[in-house]
Amino acid sequence: QKEVEQDPGPLSVPEGAIVSLNCTYSNSAFQYFMWYRQYSRKGPELLMYTYSSGNKEDGRFTAQVDKSSKYISLFIRDSQPSDSATYLCAMTGYQKVTFGTGTKLQVIP
Amino acid sequence: GAGVSQSPSNKVTEKGKDVELRCDPISGHTALYWYRQSLGQGLEFLIYFQGNSAPDKSGLPSDRFSAERTGGSVSTLTIQRTQQEDSAVYLCASSLAGGLQETQYFGPGTRLLVL
Numbered sequence: 001q002k003e004v005e006q007d008p009g010p011l012s013v014p015e016g017a018i019v020s021l022n023c024t025y026s027n028s029a030f031q032y033f034m035w036y037r038q039y040s041r042k043g044p045e046l047l048m049y050t051y052s053s054g055n056k057e058d059g060r061f062t063a064q065v066d067k068s069s070k071y072i073s074l075f076i077r078d079s080q081p082s083d084s085a086t087y088l089c090a091m092t093g094y095q096k097v098t099f100g101t102g103t104k105l106q107v108i109p
Numbered sequence: 110g111a112g113v114s115q116s117p118s119n120k121v122t123e124k125g126k127d128v129e130l131r132c133d134p135i136s137g138h139t140a141l142y143w144y145r146q147s148l149g150q151g152l153e154f155l156i157y158f159q160g161n162s163a164p165d166k167s168g169l170p171s172d173r174f175s176a177e178r179t180g181g182s183v184s185t186l187t188i189q190r191t192q193q194e195d196s197a198v199y200l201c202a203s204s205l206a207g208g209l210q211e212t213q214y215f216g217p218g219t220r221l222l223v224l
Contacts, residue, residue, distance in 0.1 A: 006151070032210045043113070043200055043215025044152070051210070088152065092210060096165060097142075101151035 003027050006089055006100030015109050019076040023089035023100045026070065030091040030098070033065050035074045038086045038102065047087075048074065079107045111135065113216035115201050121222045122191055130186040130219045134203030141184050142204075142213060143176055147197040158184060159207040191223045 006023045013019055021035075032051055036044035048063040050056045050072075056063045062075040072091075076083055084107050089100040114133045122128050134141050143155040154168040158178045169175070173191075178184040188195055198218040204211035 004151075041217070043202070043217050045215065046212050049210070049212070090152075096154045096157065096168060097213070098154065099144075099152035 001026060004089065004091060004098050004100045007103055008101050010104040010106060012106045012108060013079055015079060015081060015107055017079050017107075019079050019083070019105060019107075021074040021076075021087050021089075021103050021105070023072050024070055025072075025091055025098075027091075027093055027098075028067075028070070029093040032092040033063070033072050034090040034092075034097075035061075035063055036088045036090060036099075038088060040085075044088055076105075079105075081107045081109050083107050113201055113203050113214055115199075115216040115219050117219060118217065119220045119222075121224065123224055124193060125190055127187065127189045128191055128221065130188075130199050130201075130221070132184045132186070132201030132203075132216060134182065134184070134201070135214055136182075138203035138205050138214075139181065140204045140207040140211065141178060142202045143184070143186050144200040144202065145170075145197045146200055146218070152200065155186070188221075191221075193223050196221055196223045 004025045035048045037047050038044040050063050053065050053067045060077045064073040086102040086104045088102040116131045141158040145153045156176045157165050160181050173189045176186045200218045202213040202215045204213045
């Protein structure tokens with residue numbers, strides 16, 4: 001079993017839809033939780049960063065962490081075609097960062 | 110300002126050859142990370158440098174892989190006797206400080222194809 005599980009998708013939604021992206025994890029030592037966005041043929045870029053359980057909002061993006069369930073989510077409101085990318089969750093513990101496999105999102109105009 | 114740069118952007122090599130990948134981190138960033146990204150596998154952590162030292166080499170897949178960093182700046186990842194399963198995108202990232210909660214800034218990657 002992988003330490004971090006993420007549905008690879010692809011996920012296709014119409015423009016304006018609310019998108020929900022999720023990851024589950026098994027290691028209770030993970031302390032920091034991040035979401036990265038990766039456009040095709042580019043390196044990942046950090047979108048959101050959270051430490052504690054609960055919600056964190058930044059514009060159209062909301063990151064949610066539930067440590068008791070070992071479950072994290074990223075919500076995108078009013079999705080735009082420019083949001084089309086692969087979204088990777090990432091978690092830190094010990095001396096390294098563990099990434100999910102990424103979910104490919106396509107927002108259809 | 111300049112971001113993380115990597116070279117070459119693409120590399121095609123024959124099985125058994127050695128390859129060297131280069132990463133130029135953002136100026137002033139003390140921490141540097143190497144990852145491998147294979148199709149359907151996500152990002153696989155390889156090695157992390159704090160300054161010139163690598164406190165964690167546990168992610169290197171085999172003894173054919175080695176990395177060094179000199180002068181607290183440029184890093185090279187060397188793969189000896191390449192195998193077809195080494196084909197992947199190799200990503201480098203840097204952060205201002207060494208804590209894992211620090212924001213990592215990624216380069217565009219080197220796409221390696223081993224024939």
